[in-house]
Amino acid sequence: MKVMVLVKGTPADEGAPPTTELLEAMTAYNERLVKAGIMLDGAGLKPSAHGARIVFQGGTTSVVDGPFTEAKEIIGGYWIWQVSSLEEAIEWARQCPTDPSGAYGVLEIRPYIEDEDFGEALTPELKEREARMAEQVRAQRGEA
Amino acid sequence: MDIRRTVEAVWRRESAHLVAALTRLVNDVGLAEDLAQEAFAAALRQWPDEGIPDNPAAWLATVGRRRAVDLIRREQARSDRYAQIASEAHTAMDASEATGALAGAGLTAPLPEPGGDTPDDDTLALVFIACHPVLSRESRAALTLRMVAGLSTEEIARAFLVPPATIGQRISRAKRTLAEAHVPFELPSETELPARLAAVLEVVYLLFNEGYSATSGETWVRRDLAEEAMRLGRRLTAWLPKEPEVHGLVALMELQASRFAARVGPDGEPVLLADQDRSRWDRTLIAHGLAALNRATRLGRPLGPYTLQAAIAAVHARAPSFAETDWEAIAALYEALAQVAPSPVVELNRAVALLHADGAEAALEVLDAIADDPRMRRYHLYGAVRGDVLMRLGRHGEAAEALEQAADLAPTQRERTLLLERAAAAAQRA
Numbered sequence: 001m002k003v004m005v006l007v008k009g010t011p012a013d014e015g016a017p018p019t020t021e022l023l024e025a026m027t028a029y030n031e032r033l034v035k036a037g038i039m040l041d042g043a044g045l046k047p048s049a050h051g052a053r054i055v056f057q058g059g060t061t062s063v064v065d066g067p068f069t070e071a072k073e074i075i076g077g078y079w080i081w082q083v084s085s086l087e088e089a090i091e092w093a094r095q096c097p098t099d100p101s102g103a104y105g106v107l108e109i110r111p112y113i114e115d116e117d118f119g120e121a122l123t124p125e126l127k128e129r130e131a132r133m134a135e136q137v138r139a140q141r142g143e144a
Numbered sequence: 145m146d147i148r149r150t151v152e153a154v155w156r157r158e159s160a161h162l163v164a165a166l167t168r169l170v171n172d173v174g175l176a177e178d179l180a181q182e183a184f185a186a187a188l189r190q191w192p193d194e195g196i197p198d199n200p201a202a203w204l205a206t207v208g209r210r211r212a213v214d215l216i217r218r219e220q221a222r223s224d225r226y227a228q229i230a231s232e233a234h235t236a237m238d239a240s241e242a243t244g245a246l247a248g249a250g251l252t253a254p255l256p257e258p259g260g261d262t263p264d265d266d267t268l269a270l271v272f273i274a275c276h277p278v279l280s281r282e283s284r285a286a287l288t289l290r291m292v293a294g295l296s297t298e299e300i301a302r303a304f305l306v307p308p309a310t311i312g313q314r315i316s317r318a319k320r321t322l323a324e325a326h327v328p329f330e331l332p333s334e335t336e337l338p339a340r341l342a343a344v345l346e347v348v349y350l351l352f353n354e355g356y357s358a359t360s361g362e363t364w365v366r367r368d369l370a371e372e373a374m375r376l377g378r379r380l381t382a383w384l385p386k387e388p389e390v391h392g393l394v395a396l397m398e399l400q401a402s403r404f405a406a407r408v409g410p411d412g413e414p415v416l417l418a419d420q421d422r423s424r425w426d427r428t429l430i431a432h433g434l435a436a437l438n439r440a441t442r443l444g445r446p447l448g449p450y451t452l453q454a455a456i457a458a459v460h461a462r463a464p465s466f467a468e469t470d471w472e473a474i475a476a477l478y479e480a481l482a483q484v485a486p487s488p489v490v491e492l493n494r495a496v497a498l499l500h501a502d503g504a505e506a507a508l509e510v511l512d513a514i515a516d517d518p519r520m521r522r523y524h525l526y527g528a529v530r531g532d533v534l535m536r537l538g539r540h541g542e543a544a545e546a547l548e549q550a551a552d553l554a555p556t557q558r559e560r561t562l563l564l565e566r567a568a569a570a571a572q573r574a
Contacts, residue, residue: 034382
């Protein structure tokens, strides 16, 4: 099964550059994930000061510039792992190095949705449009 | 969270390191695996009550080593085989007991580091010993799943659709064979490496195909097996980054597996490449597979069979639709593949590529050249392809004949019916 692991922290911890020790520990951890053969992809995101939120509420749309100081958790990056069970992903996530000075951090594990999870809502027409979209994505990524 | 599955997950992560470290200790991989299994059994008994230890690797290593020492003490009187190890162990035990920690001095082997990172060479040596040429192919597959991937006898049995007892016997026999042949626990020498690595890659690809070629009812277990094979392949790339065929095999498996969801219809029937919904192909696996292929080719060595097959799969992965596939490229890659790994099946595939690349004449030449091969004479797809080629050339009567012969050889009723319909259509135009 494929899971996305979302790396989350608090607004307070955002922006502080990680120490060399933590970077070293994270590199070693990433190397272990690669050596274990479970790592498919991963990336880090800039602090939310560089981002924006588009909020839809009661029929109106508003844009909120970062940083997202009001947010409880802020996504800082993600991994995509191939594991044999949710439990296995949990055991790997538990081994992730942490910043001892950080107040609060969360790794959220979310299995990928499979086609059958959509049920009847995914009509043949929607599937067709999705197929065309996937073609365009491939073309734009230079894979086509 | 299921506690048993959690223990199994920890086990999968740690077992290869533990077996490797214990093999260094007792100098017998089969015995080491037994000891490791005892440690695993202890974990299954104790962790549900006590919780998962903070350092599960060290916990398992301590239990495994304790069992080893117990066994050495028991066997000491009876067996010359362990006498020497035992005496070394006793010396080490005295020292470690003096400091109050078994984990302190180590016996003859380095301890697994917290987190399970024993020297990589030992774990890699474990892969090579599991795939050793003295073992039968099926034993290599079973032993690799057991010792390297950390699967239980039951899981392996499910994957191969045989009773657990069969796998149990296969594994004990394999361990005995390794012990009797005095296979050393070490990495192959540079001269041995190409052949030994080929044996390892063969096992990994065999496991993948066992899973990938699954039919509907059993899909879920078999898919796990294919994922396990991909994982083994990726572990090998981390150990042997300079070996192009390791990257090539990973690319091949990932690019093929990217079509998993699309290759089976709603009723479990197989969907041919031409009819697959390409939006259901797994983009992450394709991206990872293409990157692996890139690494294989960038190493600048002549392309091997796995890399060439991956390159073919990559042409399909990049094609927006079946009609827009670069068949010229595929035909050229099959030609290169036929040079390094000649086989009538490769030729048959080359004929298909040539046909789609508007080279029906050339395709027929290729088919004629393999017409007398005994495998092709029994293979329904040979006649099916031949029928298509002859149709394209306007030789409808001969096409009908080839398709009828193909129908006679078809493995399923469904395929037989389809081939007979095509034969009838050809006969009508003749």
